[in-house]
Amino acid sequence: MTDSPTKPRREQIQDAASRLFSERGYHATSMRDLAGELGMQGGSLYAHISGKEDLLIEIVNGAAQQFDEALFSLRDLDLPADAKLREAMFRHITVVADNMESATVFFHEWKHLSPGAYRRVIGWRDTIDDFYRGLVEQGVREGTFRPDLDVKMTAYLILSAVNWSYTWYRPGGSLTPRDVAEGFAATLLSGLRTGGDRP
Amino acid sequence: MTDSPTKPRREQIQDAASRLFSERGYHATSMRDLAGELGMQGGSLYAHISGKEDLLIEIVNGAAQQFDEALFSLRDLDLPADAKLREAMFRHITVVADNMESATVFFHEWKHLSPGAYRRVIGWRDTIDDFYRGLVEQGVREGTFRPDLDVKMTAYLILSAVNWSYTWYRPGGSLTPRDVAEGFAATLLSGLRTGGDRP
DNA sequence: CCTACCGATCGGTAGG
DNA sequence: CCTACCGATCGGTAGG
Known part of the structure; x- marks a missing residue:
């Protein structure tokens, strides 16, 4: 949420790229x-970046890193599977919501x-897939989740719920990421x- | 599954467009x-279509129509909400699986x-959203679904499950659309x- | 369905 | 960061 008036130019470019790439x-x-979004000429961008794909890589890597950070610290936390699922979904949806x-x-x-x-x-x-599969396995092992669950399919179901939120969630609407995750x-x-x- | 050797050219173009648009x-x-995919020159396509967007419109409308047909006939069917949910998810996933x-x-x-x-x-x-919201409302009304459900959010959860399948489902793999829908x-x-x- | 072409626009660079 | 430009490629058309 640092929106200082003197944001570095490179960051402004990145922000504009996220907006345009997501819209168009x-x-x-x-x-x-x-x-044009930044009031400069096309060629001038290359004083700050070395190519168009740089921008895409930065966006994609940044997103991947955010998901990683949100979930990685959870992996070895000593929580029962149901609580861990709630927290993982909350963090996952929060990353989506904060970076639509x-x-x-x-x-x-x-x-x-x-x-x-x-x-x-x-x-x-694959790392994210493994995280959610491990979570399901943990729940089955602990006896809190049904033993007949298909681990892969169940992980896909959870991933569907948290990922698809990018299509419908509206930050600033009546639902917080916490609401969605808990629900x-x-x-x-x-x-x-x-x-x-x-x- | 009609893959006759003499498929009309227009249809071949449409198939190739689906493949290339989905990949690239x-x-x-x-x-x-x-x-090039069809062994012709660029300009020759315009003997069959009037513009690039025609191809996209055809693909998108075709998909929308398939979803519509799959779900519309279910709307007024006299089934309890849980059975209707199972059937709707099966049909929805089948459309995705048959048209990846x-x-x-x-x-x-x-x-x-x-x-x-x-x-x-x-x-x-919006029609599809309404269908699933109506389904959830029916279940609550009938008393089989929890009365405290948030209708919109629950519909989004169902939609997540069936829609996100386009990212991971592999036709010809070990899971049939029926398996996924039932699970x-x-x-x-x-x-x-x-x-x-x-x- | 091909050849040959149109104007427009693309990502990117040189030189300042 | 701008001006001016590069070769390549774009969607689409004319005329056969």
């Missing part, structure tokens, strides 16, 4: 569009990265049906 | 790329449509926790 897509945004634009770019444009950066994203995605986690843990609400 | 994105696919490429284009590229087509997609999306619906209805599995 990476390939549909020209360097001249981007420069770069999250959108992340989900839509990472396939357009060149091979090296592309592979890094795949690796990151989603409650349903995932206890189900839609009337009955066993408290563990 | 709409703006990153050139008409010459597309023509156009589903991907649909979710990623509809924002690049010109105003008219854009508005139609918004309208369609997801079981967890959504009864929860991850051990305990009240049967209603």
Whole structure:
């Protein structure tokens, strides 16, 4: 939330790129569009960056890093699986909510990265998958989650809930990330049906 | 599954466009790329279509129509909410699974449509939202779903599960759309926790 | 369906 | 950070 009036130019460029790439897509945004947003000429951008893909890499890596930081510290925390699920979903949705634009770019444009950066994203995605699979396994092991759960599919269900939020969540609306995470986690843990609400 | 050897040219173009748009994105696919896939020259495409956006509109409308057809006939079917949820998720995921490429284009590229087509997609999306919200309301009304459910959020959770499948589902893999829908619906209805599995 | 071409625009650079 | 420019490529058209 540091929005000082003297934000470094490079950061201003990055912010504008996030906005334009998320609205129009990476390939549909020209360097001249981007420069225009900042009141400069197209060529002038290259005093600050070395190429268009730099901007995309920075956005995607930044998003990946935020998800990583949010979840990594949770991995070895000594919490029961249900509490850990709630907290993970809260953190995951918070990253999306606090970075709607770069999250959108992340989900839509990472396939357009060149091979090296592309592979890094795949690796990151697998790490996140593993995190949620480990969480489900923990719950089953502890006996709090149903033993018949398909671990991969259950992890995908959780990931669906937290990731898809980039399409509909509106920061500043009536729902906080906490509301969404608690609501989603409650349903995932206890189900839609009337009955066993408290563990 | 009609893959006759004499598929009309226009259809071949549409298929190739779905594939390329889903892999590279709409703006990153050139008409010459597309023509090359079919062994023709760039300009020759315009004997069959009137513009690049035609192809995108056709893909997006086709996908929207498939979702519509799958769900619309369910709306007034006399089924309890839980059975209807299972069936809706099955049909929804089946559309995604049977049309992985156009589903991907649909979710990623509809924002690049010109105003008219854009508005139609918004309208369609709202219809789908309403369908799932109505389903949740029905369950609450019938007393089978928890009365404290937030209808909108619950509908978003269901939509997350079925829509996000375009990112991970692999046709021909070990999971059928039926497996996924049944697994997801079981967890959504009864929860991850051990305990009240049967209603 | 091809050849040949249109004006526009692209990402990026040189030189200041 | 600007001016002026590069070669490449874009979507699309004319005329056959």
